[in-house]
Structure formats: C-alpha cells, structure tokens
Amino acid sequence: MSQDGKSGGLRPLSRRGFLAGAGIGVGLGAAGAVGADRFTGSGDGDPAGGEDALIVPFNGAHQAGITTAQQERMYFVALDVVTDSREELRDLLRTWTTMARRMSRGLEAEPEGSVGVDRDTVATDTGEAVGLRPARLTVTVGFGPSLFDERFGLAPARPEELEDLPRFPGDQLDERISRGDLCIQACADDPQVAVHAARVLVKAGSGLVTVRWAQLGFGRTASTSIEQGTPRNLFGFKDGTANLKNEYTNLINEHVWVHDGSWMDGGSYLCARRIRMLLENWDRQTRREQEEVFGRTKDEGAPLGREHEEDPMPFNEWHGTDGPLIPAHAHSRLASAPANDGARMLRRGYNFVGGVDDYGHLDAGLFFIAFVASPRDDFITVQSNLSHHDNMNAFVRYESSSIFACPPGPVDDDDWWGRGLFDQTA
Ligand code: HEM
Secondary structure: OOOOOOOOOOOOOOHHHHHHHHOOOOOOOOOOOOOHHHHOOOOOOOOOOOOOOOOOOOOOOOOOOOOOOOOOEEEEEEEEEOOOOHHHHHHHHHHHHHHHHHHHOOOOOOOOOOOOOOOOOOOOOOOOOOOOOOOOOEEEEEEOHHHHOOOOOOHHHOOOOOOOOOOOOOOOOOHHHOOOOEEEEEEEOOHHHHHHHHHHHHHHOEOOEEEEEEEEEOEEOOOOOOOOOOOEOOOOOEOOOOOOOOOOHHHHHHHOOOOOOOOOOOOEEEEEEEEEEOHHHHOOOOHHHHHHHHOEOOOOOOEOOOOOOOOOOOOOOEOOOOOEOOOOOOHHHHHOHHHHOOOOOEEOOEEEEEEEOOOOOEEEEEEEEEEEOOHHHHHHHHHHHHHHHOHHHHHEEEOOOEEEEEOOOOOOOOOOOOHHHHHHOO
C-alpha cells in the first residue's frame, strides 16, 4: 500500500509503513503483528475484521468510537467555529474526514506525511505518531446546538432534541469547559495516538476553528463489549457492569442509534459531563458506606446481597426489616432502567486527573460520556433522577455539561462527516 492507502508504490512515511520497514512489531503477537501483507487490505483500505485487530474500520453506517469496544485512552476536544463561511466549514469537515480515515488506518494524515514535504514547507501532520501502532484509533465527530444558529444556514435542520442540556440540581458548571460548536472524540489504546489525531485535525482547522476546551482521559470507566473486562473508576468500584454492550443489537438500535429519516439517521447524541470526584472525602468512608452509595460490592461488583457481578439487581428484595437490599437512593438503583421509564444509555466515560486544586486536593474524576438515541428519554430522565436523589452526590461535583449530535458514519471513501446535513440544507 502506498502512502495514499492504495496498493502498489512506496509507503516510507505511513505509521504502518514505518513499522514494517523498521521491522518493529515482531513479537507483538497476533493482534500486534505487523508485516507487508497487512497492507493488502480490501479496496477501501478497511481490512476485514480479524485481519488487523489494531485497526477499527472507519467507514460504515455509524461512526466508529461509539459501539466500538472501548479503548483505554481518550482525548476529547470541543471547538468553536470562527469562520462565518458555510463553504469553509463544509470543506473542513471533508478534510477532517479524509485525514481521520487515514489516521485510523495507521497512516499519517496526509500522503506527504510529516517529513515527506519539502523542507521549506509546513507539514500537515505533526509527526508524533510515526512509529506507533494504529492502536484501534477511532475519531468521532459531533455538532453542538450552537452550530445551528444563523451562521451557516443549518438552523432548519437542527434536530428538536439538540438543545443545551438543562441545568440539573447541584450542577456547578464552568462555562469555559462546557458546550462547543463541534467536538472531536479521539480514542485509542495509546494516548499519543489519540492526542495526535485530535491535534492534527485542530491544526488543519487553523483560522476556521478554535479549541474551546479539551479533556484527556487515561482509563476507561465502562466496557462496551461483553468480551471486555469491567474496569474500575477512581472510587475503586467496577464500572460498566450493567452498561449496554455492542452485542445487544436490539437495545443498541433502540437506545443508541437515531431512526428519524433525517440527516441524523444512524447517528447518536453524545452527552458529556465532567464530574469531579471528591476523593479525599470518599477515601475516608468505610467499605460498607461506599457499597451503599452504589448498591454493589467493592470487590466483585456484585449487587448487595448477591455474589456475582452479573447477578441481576434484587431491587425488590428486603434485608429483613432493615430496608431494601439495594438502598433507595443507591446510584445503581436510581440510574437503572426500571427507575427511569425504561431509559438506557451506552456509557463510554474515562477517568481523569488534572493536577491538584488550591487546597492540594486531587482535581480528579470521571469524564462521563453517554451515547443515546433520545437525550430527553434516555439521558435527561436519568441525570435528573440522579441529581435529585443519588447517594453519590455527596462525593461528586458536576463541573461541565455538553451535548453533541454525532452524524452517521461516512459510508465509503467519498463520503464525509455531515454530508447529509449539508445536503438537507442546500
Ligand atoms: C463520578 C460519576 C459516576 C460514577 C463514579 C459512577 C459509577 C457507577 C457504578 C460503580 C455503577 C455500577 C456498575 C455498573 O453497572 O456500571 C454505575 C451504574 C450506572 N451509572 Fe453511573 N457513575 C457515575 C455517573 C453517572 C452518570 C452521570 C450517569 C447518567 C446520567 C450514570 C448512569 C449509570 C447507569 C445507567 C448505570 C447502570 C445502572 C443499572 O442499570 O444497574 N452514572 N455507575
């Protein structure tokens, strides 16, 4: 495969080409093996599943990075558009799609790469991912409610549900880290690959977009496939047990993908909340107190009164006369589908640490991300219930709030993020 991803020719500057040429990758095992035959994938460059476990297919009915088995690292950037030109915005989305497609395949963002350009030319790719594996990179793009104002002629196509999330009880929001016209969620198993992808796209948008805020996540707090183990959040609890998994096709279709016949058909809404965790307080609680906050055990992650993580929650069972086995205001009970008119969501959050605050306390927490088909039915209902009653509220502070509409995936190499939106408002 050449630098532009087609068969034949030289490929000295692709990340994968670099690996193959340098012989790096030997001994990485089946999933990590790198060799020349990896570059003879299908015509569109998306190797069939199993041919290269490190590459997540980019093209498809839905964007990658939603039901994709959750990667270990994330870099999330929210941007504001500073050009008023609809054409410039459209061209940028096209360019971003092409670049992200290449990077997901382990190539540099442009065929010239970071060092293939003339020495007097500024390269498009910044180069720090050269030599790194594709690391299951996914890049997912979303449009904020503010993109649908008068600037770009998109207002007639604003989905009814795409509006700023309401302010929930207890929210202590910092506007500087909330909202945005656009978002880029880059996830990978290597933090440098994720950061590089978003950084290169931001650079390509220089003069057209500015970064509003960004968040680095260092460890996943959910699993989105039954094949993944359940990770732990910074409270030390297993997180993601009752999450929607990509194998639950019917539930994913109902609660994650939009089916409305509009440009959003096949897309999903991304709801993000930066949640500071007051770890110093939490760390002083007994294990019993901590377990009653979640309604699950700390070791196994089992429902209280049960032994195994996967045991169903005994919501209706009582602990003698002491009250329900799962406390009335336990997080797991309040967030569950039965307590929220059947609401479900695909959680895809990450742990973060951002240093220390003025008191020397860890500025750490959970960057919560959920993908839903209906923000109103599947997210706001649950968040509202939690914000009013959750036992966990004594140990967290909701610091930011954002919503983005993630369009469907580009179906082939000629397609681009948001084409349906631009067509619908042409
Ligand atoms: C610091 C923030 C949070 C922490 C530490 C946290 C932690 C947990 C834990 C430990 C569980 C039990 C294991 C599991 O089923 O995954 C859980 C379940 C859940 N959480 Fe959270 N969570 C947080 C925020 C939120 C928010 C903001 C929402 C939604 C608005 C949410 C929605 C859910 C849902 C839907 C479940 C599954 C409930 C069930 O069906 O049993 N969580 N969370």
